[in-house]
Amino acid sequence: MLASCEKRVRTTKKQIVLPPLRRLLPSLAALILVAAVGAQLAPARADATAQVTSRKIALSTSSPAATNVTYAVTFTPATSLAHPDVILDFCANGPLIGDACTSTAGTNTPNFTGAAATGWTLSTIGSGRGVKLTTASVNFTAATPTTITITGVTNPSNTASFYGRILTYTTGGASTNTSVSPGSYTDYGGVALSTTQNINITSTVYESLVFCVFQTACGTAPALTLGDPTTGALSTASAYINANAKYTIATNAGSGIGVSMTGTTLCRPGGSCATGSSAYTINAIGSTAVALATGTEQFGMCADTTGATGSLAAVSPYLDSINACHGLSTGTYAGGSKFGFDDTASTGTASTAGDQVMASTGAIATYTGSLVFLGDIAPTTEAGLYSTALNLVASGTF
Amino acid sequence: MILQLAPSHECYNCYAMVKKQTARGVLASLMVLLLLPATGWAAQSASSSYQVNEVFFGAGGDLHDCSANYCAKTSAGETAIGNPTSPNYQARAGFNTDRTPYLQFIVNGTTTDIGVLNPGSTAKTTGSFSVKNYLSSGYSVITVSNPPKNGNHTLNALSTPTASSAGTEQFGINLVANTSPAAFGANPTQNPDSSFSFGAAASGYDTPNLYKYVPGDIIASSTKSSGETDYTISYIYNISATTPGGTYSFNDVLVATATF
Numbered sequence A: 001m002l003a004s005c006e007k008r009v010r011t012t013k014k015q016i017v018l019p020p021l022r023r024l025l026p027s028l029a030a031l032i033l034v035a036a037v038g039a040q041l042a043p044a045r046a047d048a049t050a051q052v053t054s055r056k057i058a059l060s061t062s063s064p065a066a067t068n069v070t071y072a073v074t075f076t077p078a079t080s081l082a083h084p085d086v087i088l089d090f091c092a093n094g095p096l097i098g099d100a101c102t103s104t105a106g107t108n109t110p111n112f113t114g115a116a117a118t119g120w121t122l123s124t125i126g127s128g129r130g131v132k133l134t135t136a137s138v139n140f141t142a143a144t145p146t147t148i149t150i151t152g153v154t155n156p157s158n159t160a161s162f163y164g165r166i167l168t169y170t171t172g173g174a175s176t177n178t179s180v181s182p183g184s185y186t187d188y189g190g191v192a193l194s195t196t197q198n199i200n201i202t203s204t205v206y207e208s209l210v211f212c213v214f215q216t217a218c219g220t221a222p223a224l225t226l227g228d229p230t231t232g233a234l235s236t237a238s239a240y241i242n243a244n245a246k247y248t249i250a251t252n253a254g255s256g257i258g259v260s261m262t263g264t265t266l267c268r269p270g271g272s273c274a275t276g277s278s279a280y281t282i283n284a285i286g287s288t289a290v291a292l293a294t295g296t297e298q299f300g301m302c303a304d305t306t307g308a309t310g311s312l313a314a315v316s317p318y319l320d321s322i323n324a325c326h327g328l329s330t331g332t333y334a335g336g337s338k339f340g341f342d343d344t345a346s347t348g349t350a351s352t353a354g355d356q357v358m359a360s361t362g363a364i365a366t367y368t369g370s371l372v373f374l375g376d377i378a379p380t381t382e383a384g385l386y387s388t389a390l391n392l393v394a395s396g397t398f
Numbered sequence B: 001m002i003l004q005l006a007p008s009h010e011c012y013n014c015y016a017m018v019k020k021q022t023a024r025g026v027l028a029s030l031m032v033l034l035l036l037p038a039t040g041w042a043a044q045s046a047s048s049s050y051q052v053n054e055v056f057f058g059a060g061g062d063l064h065d066c067s068a069n070y071c072a073k074t075s076a077g078e079t080a081i082g083n084p085t086s087p088n089y090q091a092r093a094g095f096n097t098d099r100t101p102y103l104q105f106i107v108n109g110t111t112t113d114i115g116v117l118n119p120g121s122t123a124k125t126t127g128s129f130s131v132k133n134y135l136s137s138g139y140s141v142i143t144v145s146n147p148p149k150n151g152n153h154t155l156n157a158l159s160t161p162t163a164s165s166a167g168t169e170q171f172g173i174n175l176v177a178n179t180s181p182a183a184f185g186a187n188p189t190q191n192p193d194s195s196f197s198f199g200a201a202a203s204g205y206d207t208p209n210l211y212k213y214v215p216g217d218i219i220a221s222s223t224k225s226s227g228e229t230d231y232t233i234s235y236i237y238n239i240s241a242t243t244p245g246g247t248y249s250f251n252d253v254l255v256a257t258a259t260f
Helices: A002-016 A020-047 B012-035
Strands: A053-059 A069-076 A085-091 A121-125 A130-134 A146-153 A161-169 A187-194 A199-205 A209-214 A239-251 A257-262 A286-291 A298-304 A331-333 A338-341 A355-359 A364-376 A391-396 B060-066 B071-076 B102-107 B111-117 B123-134 B139-143 B170-174 B189-191 B218-222 B226-238 B246-252 B254-258
Touching: A053 A187, A053 B254, A069 A161, A085 A146, A161 B102, A187 B102, A187 B254, A199 B123, A199 B226, A209 A257, A209 A391, A239 A257, A239 A391, A286 A298, A298 A355, A338 A364, B102 B254, B111 B123, B111 B226, B123 B139, B123 B218, B123 B254, B218 B226, B226 B246
Parallel strands: A199 B111
Antiparallel strands: A053 A069, A069 A146, A085 A130, A085 A161, A121 A130, A161 A187, A199 B246, A209 A239, A239 A331, A239 A364, A257 A355, A257 A391, A286 A338, A298 A338, A298 A364, B060 B071, B102 B123, B123 B226, B139 B218, B139 B254, B170 B226, B189 B226
16 A cells, blocks of 8 residues: 555656646646636626616506506616617506517507607507617616606507516617527516506585575565654654665676666656656666765665675675775764665666676685665655665576 | 545545545536526426426325316315515415416496485485406505596595485595494405405595595505405485586496506
8 A cells, every 4th residue: 555655756756847837737626617617607707697676667547548658667777878779568468578468558458659758759560569769868876766758648448457578778779679699688577567447426416596685684675764763754853874785696607796776866756757857756866876965865775795705795785895885884974985886777777778786706705794774865855655665686697 | 616526644645536526526516507598497497398397205195186167276284374465565375376476456336316406305326346466576556537527617526525415415434333424335255255355445535424526536445465455435425405406427447456
């Protein structure tokens, strides 16, 4: 045994003096090893594909067959790419890269004909079921979320799930892509989407207009006495007002309402009450609002709309520019409020259409206001019982 | 690479030679292995003509056990199954796992006429939808439609959770069971149960008797893959005396988006 070893030692000693090529063999082997390892590792990096993460495709509407839909494609690339190519392919059968794609664009997958995305040039693939996107301006940065917003997409008409396949490529790398031979893509990922029916609800709101004139409660016609509270008589020494007539109005007329009044000034039997100029009447103030003039025949009215919504306001001559007809109390009156009463037959209360008292420009939430009447007489005013019946009509424009 | 040989003192050079020869053999083997095509390491079993996408070594099972009416996908001998997760990753463990992401979104499309509205009472109705998904990081359901509209007038949508008030123009929804203005609606139900399904009404739409409607809001969501969750949407309509007359139409478009 020892002899054998010695022999081998001798042999070994001979190897020490071998030609230089033999001595280089270990180094050569090491180099080959390094090269082999490198050969394995280098292609592995170049060919490595990674899944894009946090990926989703948000539709602006899930309605079947909806047009001009926006598809917001969001994902986080695994690989940085300058001016990448992107394939967005949509299939009815599955999202797996490399599987054959079942699709009829517009029926079970979207139709991208006419779609567009800012910063990208789009060309349809698969008869419009998907798009190839190229860009000269957009870059992907690894681990940084990116969103491609595609507009002008038509949803599938089916109400079902469908799938998207996202593939990224280096510039120009997507030119030969097909669903079963996607080529040398860089990153990839699949998503699932769905179209579905909508919930339709209809409801009706009736046009409404509530208007009543009353003294104590809606439905009871006001019967007013204009004069001394005890005798009921007017006087040349003082004017009287009556603020007991109320009105309530509410409407959803979006374009507003108008309230008109028909009737005559105060008159007494035996005379004609057709106009304010007829005999046996107390003169109507006319189409211009004025303040009281004690000892002068005056019959007038103002309307209080304080606090009403819808821009409800009294109309001249029933607009009291002094006090807005607000805060007036029944009895003798010596204040400065202005009253009017146009009972002409052409445009006044004696006309067919009547004289407009109030108007609004919009709908009015329920509101209650007052109509205030002024009575004043002259020394020559004929004695007797004067009365009138006034009718107010509200009309809405819906 | 570390080669450990144990030379004896009696024959050190002999062992040194053995060591060198062994090392060369190992290196040669390594080089041969390293020069093999990388595709030999692929996870799937494949040849130029065939491939098997899903294989397992277990006690038994079948991908397609069927009777006349039912089919099952079965396996036996699994030692661990489940859905382990971390903040950034998750996995599906088990023989019967599918690699296809999935989103099922069903809105029970209905057309409902809730009749004539009036300021004195609240009109209400319900709608429903269901969602389930798989291999995702969850889903969200948004409502994208504008509130009910009649011509140029749109009903006032409640921008914050608010109680119903008859006589005040309001439109709102929530996804829970209510007692006011009446008992209606329902809480989300998990199907088959809460062990598998995790969807929930979103904040702002999850408080009984409070209603809200903001187009674009998330109204329901799940933070992970979920079995089916069935949702009921409760709608309320209130009008005021000034709400313009006419027919108000509301086409509620819901969009479910899953993140994978």
